[in-house]
Amino acid sequence: MREACDLVVVGAGPGGLAAACRAAEAGLDVLVLDAQPEPGGQVWRSEARKGANRLARRWLTRFAASGARFRPGARVVAAPEPGVLLVEEGSSSFAVRYGRAVLATGARERFLPFPGWTLPGVLGVSGLQVLVKDGLPIRGKRVVLAGTGPLLLAAAATIHAHGGEVLYIAEQASAASHWGFALQLWRHPAKLLQGALMSAALISVPTSTDAWVIAAEGEGRVESVRLSVRGREEQLRCDYLGAAYGLVPNLEVARLLGCETSAGAVVVNERLETRVPKVHAVGELLGIGGVDQALVTGELAGLVAAEQPIPVELERTWHRVRAFAAQLARHDAPRAELRRLATPDTLLCRCEDVPMSALEGCQNLREARLYARLGMGACQGRTCGTAAQTLFGWSGEDVRPPCLPARIGSLRLPSDVSSTHARES
Amino acid sequence: MSAFDCVIVGGGIVGAALADVLSADGMSVALVEARSIGAGTTACGMGHLVAMDDNAAELALTSWSVSLWRELADGLPRAVEYDACGTLWLAADDEEMAAVSAKVANYRAAGVRAEVLDSAALQEAEPALAPGLVGALRVVDDAVLYPPLAARTFALRAQARGARLMTGCPVRELRSGSVVLSNGEVLTARYIVLAAGVASPALCPGLPISPRKGHLLITRRGAPVVHHQLVELGYLKSAHGTDGASVAFNAQPRVTGQLLLGSSRQPGDATREVDAALLERMLKRAAMFLPGLDGLQALRVWTGLRPATPDGLPLLGPHPEKPWLWLACGHEGLGITTATGSARLVADQLLGRTSAIDARPYSPARFLTASSREVAHA
Numbered sequence: 001m002r003e004a005c006d007l008v009v010v011g012a013g014p015g016g017l018a019a020a021c022r023a024a025e026a027g028l029d030v031l032v033l034d035a036q037p038e039p040g041g042q043v044w045r046s047e048a049r050k051g052a053n054r055l056a057r058r059w060l061t062r063f064a065a066s067g068a069r070f071r072p073g074a075r076v077v078a079a080p081e082p083g084v085l086l087v088e089e090g091s092s093s094f095a096v097r098y099g100r101a102v103l104a105t106g107a108r109e110r111f112l113p114f115p116g117w118t119l120p121g122v123l124g125v126s127g128l129q130v131l132v133k134d135g136l137p138i139r140g141k142r143v144v145l146a147g148t149g150p151l152l153l154a155a156a157a158t159i160h161a162h163g164g165e166v167l168y169i170a171e172q173a174s175a176a177s178h179w180g181f182a183l184q185l186w187r188h189p190a191k192l193l194q195g196a197l198m199s200a201a202l203i204s205v206p207t208s209t210d211a212w213v214i215a216a217e218g219e220g221r222v223e224s225v226r227l228s229v230r231g232r233e234e235q236l237r238c239d240y241l242g243a244a245y246g247l248v249p250n251l252e253v254a255r256l257l258g259c260e261t262s263a264g265a266v267v268v269n270e271r272l273e274t275r276v277p278k279v280h281a282v283g284e285l286l287g288i289g290g291v292d293q294a295l296v297t298g299e300l301a302g303l304v305a306a307e308q309p310i311p312v313e314l315e316r317t318w319h320r321v322r323a324f325a326a327q328l329a330r331h332d333a334p335r336a337e338l339r340r341l342a343t344p345d346t347l348l349c350r351c352e353d354v355p356m357s358a359l360e361g362c363q364n365l366r367e368a369r370l371y372a373r374l375g376m377g378a379c380q381g382r383t384c385g386t387a388a389q390t391l392f393g394w395s396g397e398d399v400r401p402p403c404l405p406a407r408i409g410s411l412r413l414p415s416d417v418s419s420t421h422a423r424e425s
Numbered sequence: 426m427s428a429f430d431c432v433i434v435g436g437g438i439v440g441a442a443l444a445d446v447l448s449a450d451g452m453s454v455a456l457v458e459a460r461s462i463g464a465g466t467t468a469c470g471m472g473h474l475v476a477m478d479d480n481a482a483e484l485a486l487t488s489w490s491v492s493l494w495r496e497l498a499d500g501l502p503r504a505v506e507y508d509a510c511g512t513l514w515l516a517a518d519d520e521e522m523a524a525v526s527a528k529v530a531n532y533r534a535a536g537v538r539a540e541v542l543d544s545a546a547l548q549e550a551e552p553a554l555a556p557g558l559v560g561a562l563r564v565v566d567d568a569v570l571y572p573p574l575a576a577r578t579f580a581l582r583a584q585a586r587g588a589r590l591m592t593g594c595p596v597r598e599l600r601s602g603s604v605v606l607s608n609g610e611v612l613t614a615r616y617i618v619l620a621a622g623v624a625s626p627a628l629c630p631g632l633p634i635s636p637r638k639g640h641l642l643i644t645r646r647g648a649p650v651v652h653h654q655l656v657e658l659g660y661l662k663s664a665h666g667t668d669g670a671s672v673a674f675n676a677q678p679r680v681t682g683q684l685l686l687g688s689s690r691q692p693g694d695a696t697r698e699v700d701a702a703l704l705e706r707m708l709k710r711a712a713m714f715l716p717g718l719d720g721l722q723a724l725r726v727w728t729g730l731r732p733a734t735p736d737g738l739p740l741l742g743p744h745p746e747k748p749w750l751w752l753a754c755g756h757e758g759l760g761i762t763t764a765t766g767s768a769r770l771v772a773d774q775l776l777g778r779t780s781a782i783d784a785r786p787y788s789p790a791r792f793l794t795a796s797s798r799e800v801a802h803a
Contacts, residue, residue, distance in 0.1 A: 078701070080699075080701030080702075081701060091720075363461065363592065363593070364461070366460070366461055366464055367461045367464070370461070370463065370464055370468050370573040370574070370577075371573065371574060371577055376724075376725075377646075377724075378645055378724070380724070380725075398697075400699070400725050400726055400727050401699055401725075401726050402723055402724075402725075402726070405645050405722045405723065405724050406722065406723055407719060407720060407721070407722060407723070408642070408644070408708060408718055408719050408720070408721050408722075408723045409718075409719030409720065410723075411642075411704070411708065411723055411726070412705060412708055412709070412719065413701060413702065413705040
């Protein structure tokens, strides 16, 4: 099966939606692919049905009216040649032939290993928030959150609103860095408002900077958490621990297409073009910047793809949100103590059960993969690769297809793609 | 400046196996590797240990090497995944089945256990195979393993005996009696062995070694789909044509529960990119033999470069024009299989010992003397 379009947008979060709206409104035939059943991405998850968030509602309504086509449950697995993506959709697959592409694959949480991090009941911060939004029974449950940045407050607000009891919020950043960051928020009115609303709802939750999880403990699932709080150790009994240290971009599809990356972000020019012709990258791929950055870069890329003029105001907004992203990156950078929590028997790669001790003698990621099977399992190093980079400074290897485990049938080429290729070669 | 009895250039499985053998013989050894031990072609291959009978020299080296591996097997860490699963050479038609009887005789004459499976026996042994195959040749003692860890095991054993492992050390130049590293360091040695696979010609221009690219696919862990290494007899036709890209069905069960799938050959292609059209041909071919293939979960596809020689046999022995330089390279797709035998053959020659098999068919002189004379006369 085969699809053709002027513009393919990979990812239906705010960045992808904004790009799709701008391009489709200008008359392009736009196809939006997303692994989830509904548009909105992780940040606007289930807003299509609930619609509590006004900004999300506005964009989702605009997207629905834009003329862009949406393919839910569609995962990009391979890029066999320039201008073609192979996409898996349930137990079938199809090829997309596109004129231009906007990559808007968003971000995932950064997990750092500590003793007990693989216990049931220990989740990411946003991961726990998503589960609660999707109906995890949280009423009356005791929750500890540990990590960094605005995501902690967002998760706490969701858990609080669903009747969960947030016992403690541990922010790893130092007080100076954290309050310096908070004081900068006045430059970003939308963020400030969000932060104030959240803080109001959370007025009773104990929060500390310079605080992080040392270990999660329990028989069969998490029962208590040991925290380091400004140099003192504290123990809290709890039912859930959400622990993750900020976000990292999902670079796999971009790297599969051959886009250049630098310092953990896709390299783009002023027109949001990557180094691969006709391929744009937006949102978190440019460095973690949140919804505002996703929307503005999405709009810009959509306009560029449709060869529309760029409103000056949009460019101005982009420069402003870029400044915020830079501050966020400084604030969220994991502190050195977090790199020393894992013990020799703490798992680093949970797909292949690789403990820290198995990495003895490994000098780089390639050796860790070859000798200890780090990142060789089903998640393809999405979790442990990021951790290994933070812990040891090891940088990633090339992405090899499929960029997610996929049916072998999904890697098969439709006959017209393979024959085109055969003619060229 | 450091002095050794022997400096081995190239820390793939052949160089590592040689370091193991020489250090066990009491030589002082340096194993110099540009990147990491077992991280080049060694890491890209299927890891089969197969007796192959295309010609007498190939059968002698592969069958001896497989038996050497079998002797080593008990001493290998579990993570090396040595698994004596045997090979089934699949006959798709009567013509191929007729060849099976001749091959059985050939193998048995070389002391290799082999037997014929008829269609029913094949279906019973491998229910996942497509119906309609005529039969198979079973080579009982063939095995598979995980090559990078096998190479590392050899290297660490050599290191434990005092060998110096130098990884992340590209070599700039080979000289009579010394090896110059890219960082300027000079290692002197009585013997210098070049075991750098596809990178060998860069350090010794004129070697008849060219890259022959291959593709592999591995699935996620799950129930084993097949129980033997499976190879179509047609593989022999495709493996030895030297011109044009070809594919052949080759599948392995891994002890991890994964299925490892090959194979393709692209002569002269030194790029690392997955060729989607050739991968498609490879998968299409494999699906003819394993009808359930498309439903399995692929985890990774990758490529590797085989160091191919014109006659498919490795270069093992002294360089005829540079007697100070010893070669242990050009193993094409049989470097994992023949690493054990190749290491013994080279070590025996260095130490003036008699080998278990005749080393002459693998002598570099079969190419290099003739070509250098041509050059000299030109």
